[in-house]
Amino acid sequence: MSHSGLRITDLRVNVAENEILKGINLAVEPGRVHALMGPNGSGKSTLAFALTGHPRYAVVSGSATLDGQDLFAMSADKRAKAGLFLSFQYPAAIPGIKVSNFLLATRNAVKPGDLPPAKFRQLVMEKMDLLDMDISFLGRYLNDGFSGGEKKRLEMLQLAVLGPKYAVMDETDSGLDVDALKAVGESVNAMRADPSSNHTGFLIITHYPRILQYIKADRVHIMIDGRIVKEGGPELANEIERSGYDTIREETALHA
């Protein structure tokens, strides 16, 4: 069991020759919610893309393991099959591919043949209901012409349908109104409460503590300038709410 978790050790990542992540250590435990907070440009999204294997993000050194499996030895699709999921801040629109077909193709890719078609349909319907999504979504092209809120709901639907071991949610809260934010929170909380689910561990990347009113974080990590500078319990998010990142920036500069 010592292997379990999404474990990131001394991770350094370059984007276009610039060092963005400067030695990240972070562990997401199964079934727990970790919040990764930090100001814009601190490297939060870089961590998300490096973990999932985006070709523009070059891992310079360090490691990441998913329940003991070396993520960086796997292609991006294999990482998904191993149980990693990234909810994109800006999901790509892909005309011509229907949501229903994509859900089926990706579920078959990550969990081949584990559900008979009728059960699969039932699963999709339940999850859509929870996210307050109309059935017409299924016939639409992937993110094509979707509003910001619709895109995020579709990301949450895919998260719920694929049932990964670890989910990285990259600024899912940005640009969401309260209703959409609530729906996102309910969906994640339902996944946590569901005994038949995967015991998914969450890494919720956010700028603002707002989303943490809907999804209770077990642990909060603060990232500034490519480093985790502070860690703590949920109360740390309240501290950010009160005094912003500058106080922490000053604090950590003093310690440096």
Next chain:
Amino acid sequence: MPETLAARLNEDVLVASILPYYVDRKERLDAYAMYLRTPSGRERPGRYWKIDLDKLDISGHELGTLEVKLPASLPPGVVCIQLAEAFERYGTTLPWFGLAHGKFAALTHAFVNGGALLYVPAGTIAEEPIQISYRAQNGAVFPYTLVIAEERSQVDIVESIRGSDGCFVAALCEVHAKEGARVRYASVQELPSDAQTFSSRIAAPQKDAAITWATADLGAHLCVSSIDVLCNATGIEAEIDALFFPHDDQHVDLTTTVDHRVGESRSTTLVKSAASGAGQARYLGNIRIQPSAHGTEANLKDDALLLSKDAHIDSVPALEIDANDVKAFHGATVGAIDEDQLFYMISRGLERCAAEKMIALGFFEPVIERFSSQGVRDRVRAALEAKVTA
């Protein structure tokens, strides 16, 4: 063998009484002369495009057999018969070759050796699609299709073009849609990979008529197509939906033209093309709005997807707008598969090549969905899938 020599495509065959009598010798010779002297107006050979369409030597081809399959049962009053029978029945009362223009339409006119007439009486609504199938056997065939849809009639036509190895098909189709008629003409070309095909499709809708051309050019080594709509009245709705996908070293040249001569009509042109291997294509999309065509609305959108380094698509939207008070839009894109789209799909567990295939097939969907028959949509999807996998 003298017969074989006589059957080669040149002037001899036109005077040798081998071809059906319903187009007389002089008319054929005139059309042939027109074919010879008319410039193709097509892509010139260059770095990518390898075939000179102005110097095609067709004399190497022999006249082949055109098999024509037409529906056995038809709605009351609708006529769908072979060309020979149509000439016998209707003689000169129909506007034969009335719309034909251009080099390759003249070629069909010169050598026409079969085809079909579809006549839909006024007010008749044909519920089921009318299937017209052409098959080229052993050589060159020249199908001619004449569609006359009388006032307020509605008809949906599905044409299929197939053939034997090495065949040559020069097809001409003319559609007369009378006042208030609605005609949809879908065509799927699936010739073998060493075939050559030239097709000319021309529609002249009258007031308040609607015409839709939906074409999928999937086969042949060389495919040269033109689709024309002449808007000579008000209230016309013209739609052109076309897709093509050269792979290996297939060459496709498509020209669409919507000519708004009279205003208060609408046209939409949507073209999706992909190329893989050393596939080459040129698309020229003409929209003409003549000085008196006020109140015209014209849309043209074409997207080209390049799936390999050696594939090339030259995409040229050409809008000539000489009237004020019109709405005209055009948009064109050409490029490879978007890396962000690809990563999005791969990060959800799909293998790279599976994701590429899904994106490429999805790319065509907006056009495929405009084919009204489920059977045709599935056939087109299957053919595209085979190309993506090739």
